[in-house]
Amino acid sequence: MSATMRSAIVIGAGVIGSSVAYEMARDGWSVTVVDKAGAPGQGSTSSSSSIVRFNYSTFAGVVLAWESFHIWLEWRAHLGAAQGEHVAEMMNLGVVMLDVPVMNIAATTELFQRVGIDYEIWNSKDLAARVPGIDVGKYWPPKSIGDAGFWEDASESIGALYTSDGGYISDPSLSAVNLADAAKRHGAHFRFKEEIVAILKSESRVLGVRLASGEELTADVLVNVAGPWSSALNKMAGVGSDFTVEIAPMRQEVHHVDAPPGMESGPMIGDLDVGVYMRSTPGGGFLVGGTEPECDDMQWIENPDQANMSRTQDLYDAQVTRAARRFPDLKVPPVAKGIAGVYDVSSDWTPIYDRSELDGFYLAIGTSGNQFKNAPGAGLIMAKLIDYVEGGGDHDTHPLVVTGSHTGLPIDLATFSRKRQRNENSSGTVMG
Numbered sequence: 001m002s003a004t005m006r007s008a009i010v011i012g013a014g015v016i017g018s019s020v021a022y023e024m025a026r027d028g029w030s031v032t033v034v035d036k037a038g039a040p041g042q043g044s045t046s047s048s049s050s051i052v053r054f055n056y057s058t059f060a061g062v063v064l065a066w067e068s069f070h071i072w073l074e075w076r077a078h079l080g081a082a083q084g085e086h087v088a089e090m091m092n093l094g095v096v097m098l099d100v101p102v103m104n105i106a107a108t109t110e111l112f113q114r115v116g117i118d119y120e121i122w123n124s125k126d127l128a129a130r131v132p133g134i135d136v137g138k139y140w141p142p143k144s145i146g147d148a149g150f151w152e153d154a155s156e157s158i159g160a161l162y163t164s165d166g167g168y169i170s171d172p173s174l175s176a177v178n179l180a181d182a183a184k185r186h187g188a189h190f191r192f193k194e195e196i197v198a199i200l201k202s203e204s205r206v207l208g209v210r211l212a213s214g215e216e217l218t219a220d221v222l223v224n225v226a227g228p229w230s231s232a233l234n235k236m237a238g239v240g241s242d243f244t245v246e247i248a249p250m251r252q253e254v255h256h257v258d259a260p261p262g263m264e265s266g267p268m269i270g271d272l273d274v275g276v277y278m279r280s281t282p283g284g285g286f287l288v289g290g291t292e293p294e295c296d297d298m299q300w301i302e303n304p305d306q307a308n309m310s311r312t313q314d315l316y317d318a319q320v321t322r323a324a325r326r327f328p329d330l331k332v333p334p335v336a337k338g339i340a341g342v343y344d345v346s347s348d349w350t351p352i353y354d355r356s357e358l359d360g361f362y363l364a365i366g367t368s369g370n371q372f373k374n375a376p377g378a379g380l381i382m383a384k385l386i387d388y389v390e391g392g393g394d395h396d397t398h399p400l401v402v403t404g405s406h407t408g409l410p411i412d413l414a415t416f417s418r419k420r421q422r423n424e425n426s427s428g429t430v431m432g
């Protein structure tokens with residue numbers, strides 16, 4: 001490290017941590033990434049459904065997703081990866097978001113128009129014509145499969161908001177590995193299998209971290225990108241007293257079945273009408289995840305390390321049966337297949353990309369099950385934010401606005417402030 005080089009420790013080598021590391025290393029920081037796992041992308045990134053869509057409830061959220069989408073499209077160039085390097089792929093298959101009261105189509109399309117995202121509004125006939133095998137019944141509100149109402153025929157039909165852009169990233173953990181390798185090419189160091197157990201600080205500023213081994217690492221700034229463990233890190237740093245949104249880990253499951261006929265390479269389906277999202281997989285499979293329907297108990301947990309990381313038969317039955325309501329030809333094998341994972345949920349399902357009240361301690365947390373897609377842009381805005389604040393900028397009173405290089409549009413980071421007014425337009429679900 002040169003005498004003038006500023007140093008950073010990034011806490012967590014998930015897809016967002018690795019992206020922050022890459023952008024900061026590119027900007028000339030001496031970056032060390034510490035992760036208690038053995039490789040990049042082994043935390044919540046590893047269980048991600050890695051869906052890419054643009055339906056968010058805030059303008060900044062939509063711009064960030066659209067900017068990031070363009071980076072995914074040019075992934076190899078973004079990374080500076082050689083032709084032979086195995087890199088993740090943007091599966092650009094489109095997004096069908098069924099029309100439900102908690103996701104206002106008029107508000108979303110107004111944001112799409114401002115950002116320049118092409119969309120189509122489909123009635124139920126369009127939906128039936130464009131999505132093979134779909135049942136276009138409107139079943140709102142979602143019901144538990146033990147509720148007799150779940151099996152009742154629909155009396156109305158449903159439409160959708162469609163974007164031909166969007167889909168999913170072929171391999172979420174690989175994309176974190178790609179970013180880590182790119183960061184390494186710019187001099188970043190990764191320390192795996194090292195757990196941070198304390199944040200070292202003076203009266204007013206961070207000094208570094210202590211590892212479980214007892215070793216202490218010093219740095220000018222620390223970035224908390226610890227995914228569902230972020231609150232534990234905030235506690236170690238003694239930050240959070242000025243947050244207006246709460247952050248807590250929530251257990252989730254995503255189930256795996258064969259794609260129904262015709263949907264092997266179909267668009268992603270957001271179906272809050274029955275309470276699931278679905279997407280195809282590269283091998284003809286179909287992932288089914290939940291959208292926090294009110295009829296289900298949410299699985300808030302204290303400690304992500306103690307979460308049951310196996311799928312359960314009950315939730316499998318519930319989610320896959322809901323998917324089969326929408327795709328009647330979907331086969332529901334009796335034995336559950338799928339994974340469990342943990343979201344880092346903020347009370348308005350919008351992330352915090354911000355500084356904290358402790359100088360030098362930065363936050364990329366509260367990603368609420370919906371920020372995988374935004375990892376490329378999140379790395380970029382965090383690097384710019386840290387540069388701004390370390391250069392003397394008062395982000396709390398004069399929030400940084402970053403201009404997206406693809407859209408030329410402003411991303412007002414006030415939207416992601418730890419001290420924001422709660423986002424009242426949030427769907428109150430993973431959709432943000």
Ligand SMILES: Cc1cc2nc3c(=O)[nH]c(=O)nc-3n(C[C@H](O)[C@H](O)[C@H](O)COP(=O)(O)OP(=O)(O)OC[C@H]3O[C@@H](n4cnc5c(N)ncnc54)[C@H](O)[C@@H]3O)c2cc1C
Pocket residue numbers: 011012013014015016017018034035036037041042043044045046047048049050051052194195196197225226227228229252253254289340341342343364367368369370371372373374
């Ligand atoms: C089931 C599931 C489905 C999802 N689906 C989607 C989706 O379809 N689309 C989308 O956009 N988003 C989705 N998400 C959200 C997205 O995957 C996450 O927002 C994203 O992966 C978070 O990345 P991260 O780098 O912030 O955190 P993580 O990937 O969780 O990484 C945090 C890292 O911090 C490390 N760490 C924690 N504490 C310590 C410590 N004390 N010392 C050292 N290391 C530590 C952990 O080992 C971990 O590797 C989903 C998430 C889940 C769980």
